[in-house]
Amino acid sequence: GAGVSQTPSNKVTEKGKYVELRCDPISGHTALYWYRQSLGQGPEFLIYFQGTGAADDSGLPNDRFFAVRPEGSVSTLKIQRTERGDSAVYLCASSAQSGRYTEAFFGQGTRLTVV
Amino acid sequence: QKEVEQNSGPLSVPEGAIASLNCTYSDRGSQSFFWYRQYSGKSPELIMFIYSNGDKEDGRFTAQLNKASQYVSLLIRDSQPSDSATYLCAVVYSNSGYALNFGKGTSLLVTP
Numbered sequence: 009g010a011g012v013s014q015t016p017s018n019k020v021t022e023k024g025k026y027v028e029l030r031c032d033p034i035s036g037h038t039a040l041y042w043y044r045q046s047l048g049q050g051p052e053f054l055i056y057f058q059g060t061g062a063a064d065d066s067g068l069p070n071d072r073f074f075a076v077r078p079e080g081s082v083s084t085l086k087i088q089r090t091e092r093g094d095s096a097v098y099l100c101a102s103s104a105q106s107g108r109y110t111e112a113f114f115g116q117g118t119r120l121t122v123v
Numbered sequence: 124q125k126e127v128e129q130n131s132g133p134l135s136v137p138e139g140a141i142a143s144l145n146c147t148y149s150d151r152g153s154q155s156f157f158w159y160r161q162y163s164g165k166s167p168e169l170i171m172f173i174y175s176n177g178d179k180e181d182g183r184f185t186a187q188l189n190k191a192s193q194y195v196s197l198l199i200r201d202s203q204p205s206d207s208a209t210y211l212c213a214v215v216y217s218n219s220g221y222a223l224n225f226g227k228g229t230s231l232l233v234t235p
Contacts, residue, residue, distance in 0.1 A: 041222065048131075050211050050225030051167065064220040099166060112223060114166035 010034075012115035014100050020121045021090055029085040029118045033102030040083050041112060042075055043099040051099055057083060090122045125150045127214050129226035137234055142199040144210050144229050149193070152217030156188055156195045159211040161228065167211055171197070202233045 013032040021027050033040050039058055043051035053067040057077045065075075072090075077083040087094055097119050101112035126149045136142045144158075155174055159167035173179045173186040173195065185198040195214075199206055209230050213223040 039221065043223075043225075048227065050127075050129075050213075050227045051223075053222040053224060056220060056222050064222055067222070111169055111172070114168070116166050 012100055012102050012113055014098075014115035014118050016118060017116065018119045018121075020123060023090060023092060023122055025090055027087050027090055027120065029087075029098050029120070031083045031085070031100030031102075031115060033081065033083070033100070034104075034113060037102035037104050037113075038080070039103040039105065039112075040077060041101040041103075042083070042085050043101065044096040045099055045117070046096045054085070087120075090120075092122045095120055095122045125216055125224065127212055127224055127226040129210075129212050129229045131227055132230040133232050134229055135232045135234060136202050138202060138204060140202050140233075142202045142206065142231055142233070144197040144199075144212075144231065145194060146196065146212030146226055147194045148212075148214045150214065150216045151190075151193060153214045154217065155215040156186070157213040157215075157223060158184075158186060158195075158197045159213060159225075161209045161211055163208075170210075199231075202231075204233050204235055207231055207233050 015030045041056050042054040045051045055075050056064040060080045072088045075085045097117040099114050099117045101114045103112045128147045157172045158170045160170050161167045171186045173188045179186045183200045187196045209228040211228045212226040
């Protein structure tokens with residue numbers, strides 16, 4: 009596609025439920041990043057994939073959060089037992105390489121609301 | 124704890140003036156620095172990146188980096204109302220792979 013695509017654009021879920029957020033990166037981009045952004049804050053790093061493997065998952069807040077990228081393209085961020093504090097915009101970004109110049113292109117985000 | 128600090132603003136400048144946005148970072152070994160612009164309700168978009176000390180110019184934008192003082196700034200010349208947005212400073216830390224670490228952003232308002 010022309011850009012990074014994230015679905016759904018909005019998701020409302022009840023506390024305790026499981027959610028999946030999908031990211032379809034720019035075609036050919038090997039690096040994929042997940043961030044989350046709360047109101048008035050900058051994006052907070054969650055996890056970075058290079059190809060199929062998670063090269064850095066140090067930003068995942070706890071074991072309720074998990075992400076996969078099984079074929080090195082589409083990625084899914086999975087959140088178990090959602091809490092109200094998980095409410096945020098979840099941003100996905102991709103880049104063509106993971107070298108020094110990491111121009112990351114962001115998707116439009118998924119706004120997650122936990123009620 | 125490593126941090127990227129920005130004044131949240133809002134910074135208000137008149138149309139045509141120079142807007143100066145500042146960012147400090149705590150990780151002395153950081154090598155890569157980025158400025159992103161984010162309009163309300165939209166995703167961040169890259170404006171400039173800088174790796175070396177000194178100035179880097181691109182059109183109306185100039186990024187300045189001073190590694191000794193651990194600050195990076197963004198100057199916007201001839202500011203336009205369309206420049207009104209939140210400007211995010213991002214740093215790749217020396218031992219954190221390739222993840223961008225963002226400040227909270229500075230809100231810029233350019234008044235006609």
